[in-house]
Amino acid sequence: MTDSQSMDATFAALADPTRRWMVERLLQGEATVSELAEPFDMSMPAVLKHVNKLVEAGLVIREKQGRTVTCALNPAPMDDAQAWLQKHLDFWNNRLDALDAYLAQHKDADDHDRADGRNIPDDKTYL
Amino acid sequence: MTDSQSMDATFAALADPTRRWMVERLLQGEATVSELAEPFDMSMPAVLKHVNKLVEAGLVIREKQGRTVTCALNPAPMDDAQAWLQKHLDFWNNRLDALDAYLAQHKDADDHDRADGRNIPDDKTYL
DNA sequence: CATTTACTGAACCTTTCGGTAAACTATTGG
DNA sequence: CCAATAGTTTACCGAAAGGTTCAGTAAATG
Numbered sequence: 001m002t003d004s005q006s007m008d009a010t011f012a013a014l015a016d017p018t019r020r021w022m023v024e025r026l027l028q029g030e031a032t033v034s035e036l037a038e039p040f041d042m043s044m045p046a047v048l049k050h051v052n053k054l055v056e057a058g059l060v061i062r063e064k065q066g067r068t069v070t071c072a073l074n075p076a077p078m079d080d081a082q083a084w085l086q087k088h089l090d091f092w093n094n095r096l097d098a099l100d101a102y103l104a105q106h107k108d109a110d111d112h113d114r115a116d117g118r119n120i121p122d123d124k125t126y127l
Numbered sequence: 128m129t130d131s132q133s134m135d136a137t138f139a140a141l142a143d144p145t146r147r148w149m150v151e152r153l154l155q156g157e158a159t160v161s162e163l164a165e166p167f168d169m170s171m172p173a174v175l176k177h178v179n180k181l182v183e184a185g186l187v188i189r190e191k192q193g194r195t196v197t198c199a200l201n202p203a204p205m206d207d208a209q210a211w212l213q214k215h216l217d218f219w220n221n222r223l224d225a226l227d228a229y230l231a232q233h234k235d236a237d238d239h240d241r242a243d244g245r246n247i248p249d250d251k252t253y254l
Numbered sequence: 255c256a257t258t259t260a261c262t263g264a265a266c267c268t269t270t271c272g273g274t275a276a277a278c279t280a281t282t283g284g
Numbered sequence: 285c286c287a288a289t290a291g292t293t294t295a296c297c298g299a300a301a302g303g304t305t306c307a308g309t310a311a312a313t314g
Contacts (some may be wrong), residue, residue: 008137011142016272017131020211027218034290046273048292050231053271067281067290075219078212084147085209091154129303143302156278161260171261180301194311 013057045053140184153200
């Protein structure tokens with residue numbers, strides 16, 4: 001699977017509150033499928049589909065022990081998604097900092113907001 | 128919209144390579160719908176649907192000027208998604224650090240890997 | 255005014271998503 | 285051995301995703 005496809009799967013997996021809850025639950029430690037199902041008013045097959053989607057996205061590892069299946073978290077793909085977001089937010093913040101610098105350098109006439117508010121400039125970009 | 132729903136929309140919006148490319152493009156500065164469509168071998172209505180999904184997720188703001196529509200990025204929802212991932216990865220790293228500490232404290236008999244490798248322990252959790 | 259340009263809307267198609275019910279497999283425990 | 289438990293598979297459903305085509309609207313432009 002390419003990086004892009006892997007990221008597709010990761011973001012898609014996290015785009016559902018049921019699955020995000022499961023990730024949070026697994027952060028506390030391993031859990032069986034039944035334990036993951038417990039808080040939800042949902043049939044087992046429905047739960048299974050969610051778990052499988054997490055497994056396919058590489059976020060969860062399953063291990064069968066007798067008749068029970070224990071699930072464990074593998075945060076590596078989440079790390080990639082986080083890195084993608086981080087990279088973009090950093091870029092954005094640099095843009096805003098450059099805008100700040102620009103405004104500071106030209107603060108002869110008009111007083112501007114921002115420098116705390118991080119609001120979006122509704123005029124042209126300065127970078 | 129609740130926080131959870133907003134995060135659903137954000138993650139779902141980013142779960143598509145076309146839309147991730149659009150976000151990257153908009154990071155460079157504003158763009159019209161046509162400019163966003165340009166690199167894709169895709170009909171305009173298809174592009175429109177992607178743009179609208181980004182707008183509905185709050186990631187993009189549209190402003191009509193004459194007959195063209197300029198799109199601008201609003202990274203606030205991305206910030207929320209990033210924070211969610213960050214929180215969870217931090218939690219996970221703390222767990223691994225605790226495991227390191229545990230292993231260091233009990234390193235009488237067995238030599239273990241990790242402390243660099245960040246591999247997943249296949250036995251019970253220590254936290 | 256006529257035509258291109260830029261976007262929008264509506265209808266349609268196929269695949270995936272999120273769920274169900276019911277039947278099945280394989281442990282585990284009495 | 286029998287029954288409860290844990291999980292899986294299959295078939296089905298309605299809604300949403302991601303795409304298409306074709307027609308429509310409204311602003312620029314010759």
